[in-house]
Amino acid sequence: MTSDTRLLPHSRNGWLMLTAGAVALAIAPQFLPLYYVELGTSALIAAMLALSMQVLVGATGLVSLGHGAFYGLAAYTVYLVSPESAAQPMWLTLPLAMAVAGLAAFLVGLLSIRTSGFFFLMVTLAFGQMIFFIFHDTKLGGGTDGAYLGKPLISAFGATFDLPRRQRPLGIYYVALIQLMLMYAGLALLLKTLFGRALEGIKVNEHRMRAIGYDTYTIKLIAFTLAGSLAGAAGHMWALHRGFVNPEIVGWHQSAEALLMILLGGLGSLHGPILGALALTGLGEATQVLTEVSKAPYVPEKIAALLRLLGERKLLVEGLVILAVVIMLPRGLAGIGSKRLDKSGGGHA
Template sequence: MNPSTPSPAPLRPAGAAAGSPGRAGGHLIATLLPVAAAIAVGAGGMALSPYLSDLLVKVMILSIFALSLELLVGMAGLVSLGHAAFYGIGAYTAVLASGQEGGNLVVLLLLSMGAAAVYALAVGALSLRTRGVYFIMVTLAFAQMAYFVFHDTKVGGGSDGIYLDVRPSIGSLSLESRGVLFYTVLAALVFTYGLLALVRRSRFGAALAGIRVNEQRMRAAGFHTYGYKLAAFVLAGALAGLAGFLLAARDGVVNPELLSWHTSGDVLLMVILGGMGHLRGAVIGAVVFTLLKELLSTHAVLGPLADHWQLTLGLSIIVFVALLPKGLVGVAQRLSLKGRP
């Protein structure tokens, strides 16, 4: 660039208020930590029933999964319909690498995230050369390829899936323990949320925000947009692999449905339902989506309609999206604006 040409103004990370970068992230972390501590104390004191504890673990795992997609959709504007591939690969890697004797928790965790990141690197290197609906279709195609590898071969037990004989452990701590599993998933959620909050406030996050708004202008300003998008794609894949590892440890079994397009659609719905462009939106969306499925499939709530919970869930999502175009986060924002003097 010509030295006399003024450099472009620094980009503001997505979601940060003008003149106060990071304020929203600070408020959110301050809100998240007490809630996480309260849940941890309750679980540690066995105040939660096994059902509620298991449900919270499921919600936290799905929150990590949704946060990983939020990095692509909300920060970089990359709508992927194949994100479940990295989720499933992380889960399968954990089971296949553990063997019959189990394995070291840290080693298996790194292997799961690494395998998902490697596949994300290969998928991203090719799919990021396309845009718009073509990008969506290419990511879907790669996810379906991975799905059929596990579904139609004996690599992971075929369509029946494969069981985890012994859950991972480190020293005397084993994920066979409900308490250890709970704290491990909680720590992973806090780590993921904190990492993405730092990414949003960094130069890398600001570049992703600029790419989402106007990639051509970012390229003209001298940014190598392809490299930024590929890095975000790989990081999102690794975090999805983290969620997959935790899911395998929780359920003790994995099957090809984890890689299906239905799973990719579910996590995309979580992000949209909560509100794109907000980390808390991904978490809220995962919570609400999971609770809706639990409630609508319970006969005590809907009676005979519970047998058709997919229909009622679909209608509920349509209502939410139609009435809340900015997601559930938009409701909180409107209420906070009304409350101001």
């Protein structure tokens, strides 16, 4: 029994690869056209949301379908304080968005933490949908059509970084990347603390944790609130990136997608959700590559036709890849190349 958490890399090589990935993400935009930089920002935001959800799913064993609601709620908070006509600085909007999302998560958690398993999933879905319908059915946030907002100004310590228009997407990319890295680092440190160990204990066997004296209700509530406010950071980043809110970002689909990224990337590691988010976003683009390949002169006509078909069918490729992952890689993408046997036995089979 080592004192290290399961969710972090287990060897120096693992940490090296993680660092290499972070460096690659940091230098990639310098060589990519703006379109891919913006796509990259979307992927990083999805990664932030998925990573915040991993606090619940991977670390504590709580599967929530209301998580996306906190993300959307944060984006709407930005809309309410930073309207299109008067953009506010980020040092104001970010803490506020995180606080509102965290408060909502605290209130939802207060009621729903008592349930577990499938029931927890459905209660959180119910509360998430309530938040969704508040924005969908009332005029509070522009109704079903959504609304434009003033993108928060990137500023800190009194200085505002106002980039020339053409470079703004690059600046936003780095803001997202820095937040994602901070979130990962913060969570990695947290998981090594006694609190983090307690979360994992709850995931493996909650009854035993309670029996040895842990107040598992409070611990889970803290985790739920923390995850909600981190989802708020991701939602704030979405508003900063897109400058637009609509009810869709609050709906349960958002949670399902984040869950999908976690499952695709791997439940058993903190970096899995990031891998899953990047892979899922990249997959949509990769289909276009197939179309390009089909145009090459030496490709037989039948294969070219198949490639063209797949190139046009993004969801088909996505579906087939997910199917292949769930059948062949029970531990997700992060499990590739890892020889360590899974002794955690997370959940019952």
